[in-house]
Amino acid sequence: MANLQSFQALQQALVRAGFDSTLRAWRDGDEAAMTLMVALHEQQTPERMSELTRLVDDNGFAFTADNETIHITALG
Numbered sequence: 001m002a003n004l005q006s007f008q009a010l011q012q013a014l015v016r017a018g019f020d021s022t023l024r025a026w027r028d029g030d031e032a033a034m035t036l037m038v039a040l041h042e043q044q045t046p047e048r049m050s051e052l053t054r055l056v057d058d059n060g061f062a063f064t065a066d067n068e069t070i071h072i073t074a075l076g
Contacts, residue, residue: 007034010059010072014038017051036061038070 007023014021020041025034038052044065056063056072063072 004032004034006059006074007036010055010061011036013055013059014052017055019052019055034074036072038063038072040068040070042068044068 004025007025011021011023020039022037022039023034024036025032027033040048052063052070060075061072062075063070065071
């Protein structure tokens, strides 16, 4: 399972690439739960989506798209 440091590393890479993102972490029982979202702000061009896909894949995550919001989850 991905930890806070891996989510933060991905968020830093996304911000450096010009993506707006929000990382939220909270306690869920004895575990930490995290979510990372990217707001595309109508920048859903094939080039931006390709760059986003590469960054997410290279860092070991997956994502789903809901209109202009990308929800990033840890693999596994």
